[in-house]
Each structure stands twice: as C-alpha cells, then as structure tokens.
Amino acid sequence: AQKITQTQPGMFVQEKEAVTLDCTYDTSDQSYGLFWYKQPSSGEMIFLIYQGSYDEQNATEGRYSLNFQKARKSANLVISASQLGDSAMYFCAMREGGSYIPTFGRGTSLIVHP
C-alpha cells in the first residue's frame, strides 16, 4: 500500500480564491510528521509547512494551513487567496516515527488562473 496518496493529479483555481490539495497517509506509528513542499517549474523543492502527529492544532504558515484529520489519516493543504506565483507542483510527505527519511506522494499540479 502507498504510504502517501495524492489523488488529484491536477487542480485549477481562480486567483484570490482558496484551494485545498488532498493528501492521505498510511502508517501504524503513533509518532509521525507530515510535510508539504512546493516545486515551481524551476525545479527546487521548497518546504511549506509541517504537522506533527501529536500537534493538537492545525499548522499554519501565512497563507498555508494544514487541515489535519488524524482519524481519517488526512493532511490536506489549504492555500488561501491564491496567487499566480502559487502555480507549481505540490508534494505531501510523511516521516514515520522510527526514521528521519520521508516518503513522498506523487504530487498535485496546481494552476492558478488570473
């Protein structure tokens, strides 16, 4: 079974609207961490946000927030007030308790329309 599943290969959003990118994960560990990265067309992966499995509050970083639903094993990324510069690939990743090495999903392509 895949550890990280991103079911949306491509998403489109209008500028200034909010968008949710889906991520579900599979682990039997109690301690784990979830990450989101952005990869613009230039290629460099950029860390956006982190959620620890014991964190009770959803993580937020500026316009990014992580909608963490532990029982459903989902960690969706919400981008508020989309900007043209948000157009990129977005990757969800998980680090399980016993390892520092993350597992990545296949990514979701986001295109922001003006």
Place this chain on the structure above:
Amino acid sequence: ETGVTQTPRHLVMGMTNKKSLKCEQHLGHNAMYWYKQSAKKPLELMFVYSLEERVENNSVPSRFSPECPNSSHLFLHLHTLQPEDSALYLCASSHSGTGESYEQYFGPGTRLTVT
C-alpha cells in the same frame, strides 16, 4: 553561499562519459540525500548519507555511485549512463533526528540529459 547548492545546473553527456554532480549544504545538517525526478514518475530516493548510516535504494543501478566526504558535501558520480537516466537530480539535506520536524532543504537540481 547559503542553503543547498548544486553544480552543474544543466548537464548533457554521452553514454560513454564520466561526470560528477556536486552538492553542498551550508545549513549545519548531518544528513544528505540524492533524489531522481523523471517526468511523470514519483520522486525516487537514491541515496542517503548521515552520521549514523548510508542508505541506498537497491533498485539504483551501479552506474550511479555516491560519495560523501563530509557532512557538507555530497557527490554523485555518473558513468556509462543510459538515455532513461535523463532526469532532474535533486540534492537535499536535513537533520537526522526524529524528534522534531526536521524538514528537508533542497538544492535547485541538476537537469541531466543523456544522449
């Protein structure tokens, strides 16, 4: 220099050439990674070096050879590559503990074309 740097940014090589990719991190991290990213394929972890261990993906062909002389530098030596090895090669670094977020920081990548 700050963050993670990679050289060269672009590389075109023939199947009989030998070349090396270089990665350097200035973040005080103790783990470094090589990833391969091909079009329409998942990100593939190739090698990891940390203070404690070297981890390698057993599916990586022996024509890729990593070298990590210290915690700040990582190389990927390439020889007798195949056209299917054309891809974006990303280097990353992080702390190697498991108690904190320890996110990865990536370099800009080397776009490799094998002719």
